Amino acid sequence: MQKKYQALHGTRDILPPESSLWQYIEAKVREVMRIYNYREIRFPIFEHTELFQRGIGESTDIVTKEMYTFKDLGGRSLTLRPEGTAPVVRAYIQHSLAKKAPVNKLYYLGPMFRQERPQKGRMRQFHQFAAELLGTLDPAADVEMIDLNLEVYRRLGLKNLKLYLNSVGCPKCRPQHRQKLLAFAKDKLPELCSDCNLRYTRNPLRMFDCKVETCQIILKEAPVMLDSLCHECREHFERVKQNLEYLEIDFELDDHMVRGLDYYTKTAFEIRSEELGAQDSLSGGGRYDLLVSDLGGEETPAIGFAAGTDRLIVAIESQKISYPSDEKIDIFIAPVGEEAKKTAMKLLFSLRRKGHSCEIDYLDRSLKAQMREANRLGAKKVIIVGERELEEGVYEVKDMQTGEQVRMPQAELKV
RNA sequence: GUGGGUGUAGCUCAGUCGGUUAGAGCACCAGGUUGUGGCCCUGGGGGCCGUGGGUUCAAUUCCCAUCACCCACCCCA
Numbered sequence: 001m002q003k004k005y006q007a008l009h010g011t012r013d014i015l016p017p018e019s020s021l022w023q024y025i026e027a028k029v030r031e032v033m034r035i036y037n038y039r040e041i042r043f044p045i046f047e048h049t050e051l052f053q054r055g056i057g058e059s060t061d062i063v064t065k066e067m068y069t070f071k072d073l074g075g076r077s078l079t080l081r082p083e084g085t086a087p088v089v090r091a092y093i094q095h096s097l098a099k100k101a102p103v104n105k106l107y108y109l110g111p112m113f114r115q116e117r118p119q120k121g122r123m124r125q126f127h128q129f130a131a132e133l134l135g136t137l138d139p140a141a142d143v144e145m146i147d148l149n150l151e152v153y154r155r156l157g158l159k160n161l162k163l164y165l166n167s168v169g170c171p172k173c174r175p176q177h178r179q180k181l182l183a184f185a186k187d188k189l190p191e192l193c194s195d196c197n198l199r200y201t202r203n204p205l206r207m208f209d210c211k212v213e214t215c216q217i218i219l220k221e222a223p224v225m226l227d228s229l230c231h232e233c234r235e236h237f238e239r240v241k242q243n244l245e246y247l248e249i250d251f252e253l254d255d256h257m258v259r260g261l262d263y264y265t266k267t268a269f270e271i272r273s274e275e276l277g278a279q280d281s282l283s284g285g286g287r288y289d290l291l292v293s294d295l296g297g298e299e300t301p302a303i304g305f306a307a308g309t310d311r312l313i314v315a316i317e318s319q320k321i322s323y324p325s326d327e328k329i330d331i332f333i334a335p336v337g338e339e340a341k342k343t344a345m346k347l348l349f350s351l352r353r354k355g356h357s358c359e360i361d362y363l364d365r366s367l368k369a370q371m372r373e374a375n376r377l378g379a380k381k382v383i384i385v386g387e388r389e390l391e392e393g394v395y396e397v398k399d400m401q402t403g404e405q406v407r408m409p410q411a412e413l414k415v
Numbered sequence: 416g417u418g419g420g421u422g423u424a425g426c427u428c429a430g431u432c433g434g435u436u437a438g439a440g441c442a443c444c445a446g447g448u449u450g451u452g453g454c455c456c457u458g459g460g461g462g463c464c465g466u467g468g469g470u471u472c473a474a475u476u477c478c479c480a481u482c483a484c485c486c487a488c489c490c491c492a
Contacts, residue, residue, distance in 0.1 A: 006483080061490055065416090083492085112492080117416085119486060128492060195489080206490095261491095270492095281492060308492030336450060367450045375452040386450060400452070 010116075010124025017325060021316065024323045025309060028155050029109055029129045036148045038107040038131050043087040045111070049077040055086030055295055057262025059202060066114040080113035083261070085288065085304055086295070088132050093297035103135040109309070121279035121311040130285075132304035134292065139239035141303055142267045142287065147249060149271060149283055149305045156312075157321050160274040161282070164254040165244075167237040168205075169225050170265045171290070177228035178204060184222050191218060208256035224255040236266050259284070263291040267303065273315045282315065283307030328378035330356040331415055334370040336386030344385050347395075347413075356415065375400065381415055 007013055014022055033040070049069050056063050068080040081087055088106060091097075097104045109129035118124055131148060133141050146163065153161055169177060181204050189197055192207070196215050199206040207219055229237060244251055251269075259268050268286035276282070285305025292300035316323070331351060335344035344360060351358045359377055361370045367384070374382045384396040395413055398405040408414070 009483085066490080114491080116490070117488090118484095119488095122491075126492065130492090259491095278487065279491080283492060306492060311492065334451085366445090368446095368448080368452080369444085371450095371452040373452085379452095382452080384451075388450080396451090398451075403452085405451080 008124070010118035012123065017327060018313075020325050020327065021313060021323055022309070025156065025312060025316075026109060026129070029107075029152055032148065032152050032155060033107045033131065036105070036131075036144065036151070038105040038133075038148070041088060041091060041106040041108050042110075043084070043091055043108070044081075046078045046080050047087055047090065049079040051086050051090055051295070052079050052082060055089065055263060055291060056083065060262055062114060062261070066116055068113045068115055082112055082114045084108055084110075084112065084128065084130050084306065085132060085261075085263070085291065088304075089134075089291050089295050089297070089302075092134055092300075093292065093295060098135060098298060098300060101135075103133070105131070105133050107131040119279065120277060121308070121314050123310055127309035128306045129309060130304060130306035132302060134300055134302040137236075137289065137301040139236055139243060139267075142236075142240045143243040143247065143249075145285060145303050145305055146244070146269055147247065149285065149307060150249065152307070153271070153282070153312075156316065157319075158273075158312075158315060159319060162272050162274060163249065163251040164257055164270045164272065165241070165251045166254050166257040166268045167226060167229055167233055167266050168259060168264050168268050168286070169229050169233050173228055173230035173233055174225070176230075177223065177225050180223040180228060181205070181207075185219075188218055205258045208258055219256075226253070226255045233266055240267055259286060263288040263294065265289045269305070271307075273311075275318055276311065276315055279311060279314075281308075282311050328380075329359050330380055331358045332370070332374035332377060332379035332382045333358060333360045334367060334374065334382055334384045335361070336367055336384070340385045340387065340390055343390060344383075347383065347385070351415070383413075383415070 030040075049067070052067060053063050058064075062082050067082050070078060072078055088108070092104065092106075107130065109127070111125050111127050113125055115124055116122060129152070131145065133145060150161070150163070168174070182200070185192065185196075185200055185204065185207065189200060192200070192215050196207045205225070207215065208222075208224075226237075241251075254270070257268060257270055264286045266287040266289065268284075270284040271282045272280045273282050274280070283305055285303065287301070287303045289301040290299070292298065292302060333344045333348050333351075335341040341364075348358050348360050359374075359379070361373065363369075365373070367386075371382065379400055382398045382400060384398065389395055389407075389410075392407075393410050394407045395410055396405055396407050397413070397415065
């Protein structure tokens with residue numbers, strides 16, 4: 001028996017009419033990006049594996065177990081992009097964008113790839129829209145990034161969102177906090193779960209992520225990053241908060257929020273939907289002031305965010321938000337008989353050249369069936385051309401909304 | 416990697432305490448109008464009941480395996 005091919009685990013086809021929703025969202029994203037003066041960057045789907053190892057961090061989950069890595073014919077190790085920030089920074093350095101302008105504002109949208117166990121709102125090929133702002137340490141940039149992200153959701157009419165804010169510090173203050181945290185947890189290790197014991201040695205901050213209730217209770221008392229920020233980080237964080245308050249953007253502090261990527265510094269934020277279930281994080285972002293230099297460029301402060309489009313789709317569908325559908329056509333041409341088909345084809349092509357979206361019957365169906373098809377397609381007008389019309393040199397033009405039908409000389413056709 | 420759930424028509428799902436031709440709604444096609452849509456009525460096409468094996472006179476139904484998908488853990492967008 002012939003094997004039935006199907007899309008790979010964690011990938012899926014986006015069919016009409018869902019594809020119109022995707023187009024709609026992408027159009028909104030581009031619209032907002034333009035308003036905020038971000039310009040599109042398109043970078044490759046795959047890069048040197050090393051770029052992601054260095055950029056994202058060797059010990060992160062993404063790098064250790066989630067990347068689609070393969071060798072090309074030349075034996076080089078390549079990886080399908082699991083995120084966009086590292087490639088953008090690579091391009092930023094490669095093309096010396098810093099020399100062309102002091103501040104660079106870039107956006108992108110497209111598929112990313114991570115080999116995880118798929119579930120609702122988490123595909124292996126998933127989609128993001130994202131922005132990066134490179135070249136400034138100004139807290140106003142942090143706020144702009146958050147507002148930009150929110151504005152996309154606002155324009156889509158998304159409700160029940162919550163903005164969470166944290167600061168993950170910098171290499172100056174992080175080690176101090178780490179010491180305090182380790183000291184705190186040391187004698188509590190027997191009470192903590194096995195995962196947390198592992199996190200304790202590998203990445204103690206991650207213990208905050210633990211979902212086990214007893215761990216949560218214990219870690220409630222644990223020293224948090226926010227209390228250990230160095231002067232510079234504290235100052236920065238205060239000004240970000242002030243600006244948000246001043247601009248009346250609601251947020252909630254989440255001092256347990258940790259970023260999964262190593263390059264984050266200072267501001268970290270996340271936008272969650274309250275009705276999305278387990279995968280409730282719609283987007284996340286933050287500062288990465290050291291990534292550019294880590295990847296070999298001049299030290300350049302930067303901030304960015306990435307939003308999951310697949311999850312956005314889930315949220316939009318669950319909130320039953322309406323969106324314009326592009327499925328309706330202007331004119332359906334219904335020929336009756338073989339001779340009429342020729343005239344109809346000619347008419348079809350000329351109308352299309354004038355920019356009308358038109359359709360014609362390809363199955364030589366009865367007029368009744370053609371009318372039904374026209375109705376299904378949402379045609380505003382139907383032009384009927386049969387033997388009778390050919391003889392008289394006219395078209396029957398029917399308005400599908402009103403049901404009115406008029407005959408018009410072919411030369412004077414107006415639609 | 417761990418746990419739970421589900422596989423029956425294109426879609427959403429009934430059903431078979433093991434027994435003749437396996438159902439509904441939606442969708443599709445046709446007719447009711449020999450050249451006119453939506454609503455309505457009538458009819459029709461479409462299923463190796465996920466796959467393989469076992470038990471049985473008999474399996475879509477029970478058992479086992481397997482695959483696929485979904486949800487959750489984990490992690491994140």
